[in-house]
Amino acid sequence: MAKVWHKRKLSKKEVKARKKDKGPVVQEEVTKQNVPEPAEKKVIEIGESVVVRDFASLLNVPVTELIKVLMKNGVLAAINETIDWETAAIVGDEFGFEIKLKKEEIGPKIIQRQKAEGFVPRPPIVTVMGHVDHGKTQLLDRIRKSDVISTESGGITQHIGVYQIAYKGKKITFIDTPGHEAFEAMRAHGADITDIVILVVAADEGVKPQTVEAYEQAKKAGVPIIVAINKIDLPNANIQKTKQMLSEIGLVPEDMGGQTICVPISAKQNINIDELLEMVLLVAEMKGFKANPNRPAIGVVVESRLDPKVGPVAFLLIQDGTLKKGDFVVVGETWGKIRLIEDEHGHNLKTAGPSKPVKVTGLKAVPSFGQVLQVVPDEKTAQQVLVALKKTLAQKEEQKTFKKIGLPIILKADVLGSLKALTDNIKKIETDEVAINIVKEGVGNITEDDVMMARATKAEILGFKVKPFASAFEIAQKEKVKISIYDVIYNLINDLKERIASMLKKEEKTVVGKGRILKIFLTTPSEKIVGFKVLEGQVQKGNYASIQRKGKEIGKGKVLSLQIEKEPVNEIKAGSLGGLKLSGEVDLEQEDILEFYKEQVS
Numbered sequence: 001m002a003k004v005w006h007k008r009k010l011s012k013k014e015v016k017a018r019k020k021d022k023g024p025v026v027q028e029e030v031t032k033q034n035v036p037e038p039a040e041k042k043v044i045e046i047g048e049s050v051v052v053r054d055f056a057s058l059l060n061v062p063v064t065e066l067i068k069v070l071m072k073n074g075v076l077a078a079i080n081e082t083i084d085w086e087t088a089a090i091v092g093d094e095f096g097f098e099i100k101l102k103k104e105e106i107g108p109k110i111i112q113r114q115k116a117e118g119f120v121p122r123p124p125i126v127t128v129m130g131h132v133d134h135g136k137t138q139l140l141d142r143i144r145k146s147d148v149i150s151t152e153s154g155g156i157t158q159h160i161g162v163y164q165i166a167y168k169g170k171k172i173t174f175i176d177t178p179g180h181e182a183f184e185a186m187r188a189h190g191a192d193i194t195d196i197v198i199l200v201v202a203a204d205e206g207v208k209p210q211t212v213e214a215y216e217q218a219k220k221a222g223v224p225i226i227v228a229i230n231k232i233d234l235p236n237a238n239i240q241k242t243k244q245m246l247s248e249i250g251l252v253p254e255d256m257g258g259q260t261i262c263v264p265i266s267a268k269q270n271i272n273i274d275e276l277l278e279m280v281l282l283v284a285e286m287k288g289f290k291a292n293p294n295r296p297a298i299g300v301v302v303e304s305r306l307d308p309k310v311g312p313v314a315f316l317l318i319q320d321g322t323l324k325k326g327d328f329v330v331v332g333e334t335w336g337k338i339r340l341i342e343d344e345h346g347h348n349l350k351t352a353g354p355s356k357p358v359k360v361t362g363l364k365a366v367p368s369f370g371q372v373l374q375v376v377p378d379e380k381t382a383q384q385v386l387v388a389l390k391k392t393l394a395q396k397e398e399q400k401t402f403k404k405i406g407l408p409i410i411l412k413a414d415v416l417g418s419l420k421a422l423t424d425n426i427k428k429i430e431t432d433e434v435a436i437n438i439v440k441e442g443v444g445n446i447t448e449d450d451v452m453m454a455r456a457t458k459a460e461i462l463g464f465k466v467k468p469f470a471s472a473f474e475i476a477q478k479e480k481v482k483i484s485i486y487d488v489i490y491n492l493i494n495d496l497k498e499r500i501a502s503m504l505k506k507e508e509k510t511v512v513g514k515g516r517i518l519k520i521f522l523t524t525p526s527e528k529i530v531g532f533k534v535l536e537g538q539v540q541k542g543n544y545a546s547i548q549r550k551g552k553e554i555g556k557g558k559v560l561s562l563q564i565e566k567e568p569v570n571e572i573k574a575g576s577l578g579g580l581k582l583s584g585e586v587d588l589e590q591e592d593i594l595e596f597y598k599e600q601v602s
Contacts, residue, residue: 122354123171124284129214130200162357203237291354296375297323332371336363369420406434408459513537555586
């Protein structure tokens with residue numbers, strides 16, 4: 001239970017002290033009859049975990065204030081990270097809320113926010129998913145009455161686009177996500193920020209691997225799914241067989257006794273498109289999607305670039321609150337003051353409310369795809385938030401298990417959406433033995449600096465839909481720096497897979513010591529501080545640790561620091577007691593065994 005401080009007039013000295021440490025000043029004792037009844041706490045229910053920005057919305061407090069309280073309690077969590085229920089309960093208590101654990105999850109995160117006061121209906125956010133070549137882009141073209149198919153390499157949509165339409169007097173926001181499996185991370189993010197998924201399935205081919213993948217992502221996000229059975233105009237279209245295939249993966253159509261809305265359409269022939277939009281509005285009405293336009297904006301970056309005339313440009317989807325021209329904002333690891341807000345048609349706006357896609361300028365640097373925008377009161381607060389976020393990122397980098405450099409590369413792409421997809425997929429193809437070390441990444445054509453960096457680090461330059469400047473190309477030839485250019489992302493990924501296969505080296509670990517955990521002092525999702533005894537050998541700062549319980553390994557970590565009687569040391573030998581800070585996400589217990597080792601490449 002949080003402490004309740006009773007009001008009295010403070011002395012000038014106390015006021016000065018309070019301003020200095022910004023904490024509660026110890027109050028004088030009061031008699032029982034003068035103690036007011038404590039206010040009844042508001043109750044909020046959440047699941048096993050909650051995203052920081054969503055929790056701030058439930059508490060109706062600025063995200064910056066929530067992050068500060070989390071840090072005070074020893075938890076470093078950024079705006080788009082999750083905290084567990086136990087942590088939320090402790091922090092919520094400080095804000096005067098009782099946080100209860102839900103017995104069952106009720107659905108997507110955006111629905112969980114609707115219980116807070118001040119929420120009003122907002123346009124639904126619809127993500128369109130589907131297997132490559134099943135007509136997803138053509139459907140979106142039909143809806144927005146534009147033509148983008150001819151601009152795509154290999155018929156694949158390689159960038160996320162967001163736009164809003166008006167249908168029968170009601171607005172609908174659409175997110176166009178890539179259909180190829182190489183964009184799984186981008187598509188998964190789309191599912192996280194959407195209310196409804198339209199799953200496009202071709203009537204002539206039925207369910208394909210990417211169909212199942214998209215369904216699983218939408219299911220995991222807890223969003224309702226409407227199936228658009230496309231290409232019904234083709235001679236070999238088989239609607240009934242397609243429905244049967246949908247049933248087999250868990251999407252049972254309504255006319256087969258299930259609850260999945262299926263709309264047979266032809267994007268090419270404009271058949272039943274109106275019916276599909278009707279279903280979107282019907283589901284939206286049933287779900288009652290809401291947001292609070294009276295709070296500071298929270299949004300997400302869906303695309304960004306560096307414009308030579310106006311500087312960094314970000315394309316945002318406002319999820320909650322209202323963004324205003326002149327607002328100070330923090331976006332990922334950068335900040336700025338909003339100078340310009342435009343809609344997708346280039347119209348200037350003074351404000352942008354929930355579910356609105358907008359283009360903004362005024363940021364100090366180009367943000368990355370998927371980074372969260374939060375409005376802050378002023379420049380000073382923006383700097384404070386950035387310091388906290390950078391501290392969190394620095395600690396996470398320190399906690400990462402070190403990998404031997406196997407393949408250094410410099411990565412350049414046309415836009416940040418492509419760069420994000422590339423880096424996400426490169427992480428997936430790394431092995432325990434060989435790591436792909438991205439020594440530099442960025443947006444735009446390949447420069448002389450890129451080539452010189454490649455020479456210094458012995459890296460290869462990989463470009464996606466970019467080209468080297470003439471001067472850079474000349475230096476690359478002279479310095480024998482290899483440059484490879486790609487137009488389709490999965491060709492780049494496949495080439496890297498082949499190079500990794502040819503570079504695999506066997507890694508061996510050398511056990512140097514063993515210890516037992518005696519006491520746990522601090523535990524966060526990413527690091528632990530424990531008291532322990534070295535049983536055998538020795539342990540050094542930088543060693544790795546295999547955490548073992550009842551003879552079985554339950555996780556791994558890295559020794560970040562060591563102490564003996566509060567004094568930092570680099571080594572602790574057998575028989576000694578000490579303190580240890582360990583990276584890793586495993587839950588530790590007293591009596592767990594730590595086997596310390598070094599990694600060596602043979």
